[in-house]
Every structure is written in structure tokens, then in C-alpha cells.
Amino acid sequence: MVTTRFSDTIRIAVRGALTAAATSGALPPLDDVEFVVERPRDRANGDWSVNVAMTAAKRVGRPPRDIAAVVVEHLGAVPHLGRVEVAGPGFINFTLAPSWYHDVLRRAALGGPDHARSDAGAGERIQVEFVSSNPNGPLHIGHGRGGVIGDVLCRMLDYVGHPVSREYYYNDAGVQMDRFAASLEARYLQALGHDAAMPEDGYQGDYLVAWGAELAAEHGAALVGTPEGTARIRAWGMARAMRDIEETLVLARIPFDVWFSELDLHRDGRVGAAIAVLRDRGYVYEAEGATWFRTTAFGDEKDRVLVKSDGEFTYIAPDIAYHLDKFQRGFGRVINIWGADHHGYIPRMKAAVAGLGFDPDRLEVLITQTVNLTRGGEPVRMSTRAGEFVTFREVIEEVGVDATRYFLAAFSPDTAMTFDFEAARAQSMDNPVFYLQYAHARMCSLVRFAGEQGVVRLPLDDVDLTVLTHPAEAELLRQIDRLGEEVAEAAARRAPHRLTGFGQEFATSFHRFYTDCRIVTEDPATTQARLWLVEAAKSALTAILGLLALSASETM
């Protein structure tokens, strides 16, 4: 279903007016003049506003308001258009006729939460890789932020017409896994009463003490002191970590389509193959006993090692193979969501994509800034490799998945946010997530109440929508109309937090409508029309909650 955007209609009409004005000699030719069609902040300025008179003023050499007046004179007939006015410094303001909003209501009420889906993405296939935490410990709140942002982004991209593949890439090979395995083995031995020392650079987290004890309880001393035992400890640890990660992601409502293993790349020889591609294209050389990738050819500050002097691949080598695989699978665009600590890695990865022969602009990296987790004013450390930390799972279990998701989604990825335990778990009006959910529960309650009162609903075609004249009704209809464009905008800008912001505005307009307009009244015509308006609003709000993956309960 493709939503009609009135802004497109206006753009076409204004272009037509410019052409007509040029033909009549009222204005010089302005075919290539740029202008925007936007929703004015202040409602008094109409539903849509065009700034063409200002952008063309210099070329035309006349005051913007004069130009605007000429454009308005040459405007042809536009369906659903109510009023056109020149205002302020020269804006042309368009107010839509009620008939437009009646169509909006019908589309939303009958189309359900999917009514505002669009083909804005033009079917471009997008792969989104996010979370991608290594299987060496539980997820922390930073992973949670990337996870929620990635998840909401994927839901929005899908809504606006992009086929999306959500992928989790995990490094189940390499030095970090060695350290993890050695640390687990030490904890295991300690659990059995041995005096085992933790390795240098080992993982100090308490969870490994617990896992060592689990391992000891499951296998007793059977894995002590043999190479096979060590290998089994490693495999057990990895599986244990992955199980914990997957369970946490399920709790957080963050599904994945593809789980991509680094080890698979090694097993199939694809890491070497990717390096061979770079080598064939002339970007690989040997020096100081290592194999280097000439990333400086693509603007990186220094070349990077692909194969260490000890013969092992560096971490970037399998990453290059993975990205080669992504583009070979035919995605038009690839989005990686990384924590702020990886920002320095972007030029390298872009260089890799370019070196492999693909347009580096097809790789987008969305950086999420840090999350400072506080509990009663006490900052909580979040390093996987050192010390204690509160896991993402613990946050969800204590705060609840709805509030956790809401808070993590509500801030711009660029903002270093503080997630306050006490504030987020507050079951109070301080908590904006309830504001949205309360609006939904109220909508459900209204429909229930109408039924209890014996209101027999008429088919929408038999309902007179012209009785919807209250300002609160008009405002709610405008908000419903905005849904599709807001999602498209948030998706295109990779800005999920815009959706929580829109959700708040939407809920506000509904709560105001509820307060100002009695829905179930003695007047049958008003009751029928308002109940359909509630249905339309419910479609839109359900869509918003669905995109944020927040529960939409019928009662509170």
C-alpha cells in the first residue's frame, strides 16, 4: 500500500504554477529553482508551506511576497486543497480541505497498523549488522543500546519498503576467544578447588566464576589437564555465552535473520580468498614479516596489517571477508551499527570495501555513543574484559523490557546518554513509555465502552465525517496523516529516536481529543464519526508501538 503524500502534490502544483507564470511572462523561467515543501511549526500557517518565493527572490529581483502572489495566481486546481495564503516573509501556505482528512481517516481506520507503509525505499535491499558482541560474556547496556537502535531501524526500514536482513556477526576465533577460554578454564579449576591462576589479560568478570562453577557441576574433573578437556571447555564456554546472548536478545525483542560466524569464514578459506582479491587489485604488500593492506590508498592514516608476522590473521582480515560476502550477496546498502569505541575503525573498513571494488558509500556505519548506567547515583562500569558490570539482561529484568527499549531508543545515537535505573523503572508518570501505552489502552477502553452501551457501529461508508470539526479532532487527524512521512524520515536519517518523539506528540493529540471531545454521546452521528476516528488513531498508534516493539495492552 502506497501512501499518497500531499507534499508531492503541492510540489507538482507549484512547479506547474512557475511554468505557467513563465509562459505568461509574469515571472522569468524558474524551472531549476529549488524549494522545500514542509509542515510549518505553527498550525496558524497551514498544513504545508512552500518557500519558493524566497529562494527565487534574488534571481527574479522582486520582493518575495510579490513573487509568492504571482505563483498563487498561476496555481491550477488542486484536489483537496482548501486555502492558499501568502504569509510572513513570503511563504506560500496551503491549508487542506476536510475531504483530505476524511480520506486519511478512512485509510487508517480500514488499513490497520500497516496503512502508512510505503515504497519510499524503492525495494532497495539493506543488510543491517548490529550487536555483534563476541561470545565471551553477557551483553551489557551498550550492546543493548545498539541492539534496540538497530532493531527499531530495521523495523522502520521494512515499513518504508526496504527488504532488510538483520545480522549478528560474532568472532568465535582469535586472541580474545583464547583469553576467554583460558579464563574460563582457570575459573573451572578454581571451582574444583585447584589453585589455578587467572591468565594475564584474562576476563575478570564475576560471570566467569559462575560459569566455571556450572562447568564443574556438569563435568566434574573430567576436563582437567588434557588438551581435549581444554578444547571442550572452550567450546562449552562459547556455547554458554551464545546461549546467554540469544536469550537476552529474545527478551529484548531483537530478532536476527542471520547469525554469521567468523570461524566459518576461516574454515571455508574465505579470509585468504578476500585477501587474494585485494592482492589482485594491487593493494597488498609484504613488509617486516607481515602482510599489509594499503589502506592509505583510500585515505586511511596508515596501512594496516592483514597477516601478522606469526602467520595469524589480524581481526580486520575476517572482517574484510565478511564484508565481501555481504556485497556478494547483493545488498544495495550495508549498515553497521558500532559502539563509539570503534569509530576509528571506519576508514579501514571503508578502505576495505573500496579495495574490494565496491563503492564505499554503500557501507554506512552508525556510531552509538556510550551509555552511562547509574544506580542511585553510583556509576556502573561496563567493560566486558574487566571487573563487574550490570548485564543487559539484568536491566531488562529489573526495569522491564518496554521501559528499557523506550529509553534506549529515545535518545539520538550521537548523544552520550545516562540510563538511570531508578528513573527507568519508575512505574509513574515520570515515565514517558506509559504515556504512549496509556493512550492505546484508552482507545481500547472507548471501543469497549461503546459496545457496553449498546452502540451499534455503522460501516464507515455510512458515517458522516463532516461532523468532525473540533480543533482537537482536526489536530488528531493531522497527526495520523504524519505517520508515514515521519517513519520515512526517521528511517532515511537512521534516527529511531525521532519515532519516540513523534509518538509523544501523537499521544498528546489523542489525550487532548479525549479530554475535549466526548466520544460516546447522545448524538448518534457524532458518536459514529468519533468512534471511527478512534479506530484510525488506534491504527496509527499501534503502528508506532509496533515499530518500537512496545507492548500495546488493552488495559492499564
Place this chain on the structure above:
RNA sequence: GCCCCUGUAGCUCAGAGGACAGAGCAGGAGCCUUCUAAGCUCUUGGUCGGGGGUUCAAAUCCCUCCGGGGGCACCA
């Protein structure tokens, strides 16, 4: 030293060139015998870190300075 993010109301944050800079919370004053008051209305509060520049128009773009946060491995 270089790179990234950031500085907007008392607090937490929106605002990717447009009209008088917004929201929530906090502060003040009101609204429930009728559909959920987890709601609504009104109100106090700003040199958009400072200074230059570009533009008809700058919180927004450019330069510069100052203050926070993070990153600069043959670790991932």
C-alpha cells in the same frame, strides 16, 4: 598531537537553512457525580558555550577559540 561525538530552560533532551527556539520533568495556578486523572488547561523560566563568516534567512553550514565524553595496537 590527530580523529569522532557533544555544549540549547533549574534537570534530561528534541530541533540536518525558514516564520515568535520546543517537549518532558522540576516550580506556580486550575480541571474528576458522565467514556481510564498513568490524563487535560494555564503559567514561570533561554546572550542556542564565546567570537568571526556564508545566506533573503543560521541553534542548524564554514573558520576559530573554550568546556565535557570517547578513540587513536601485528587486541576485537
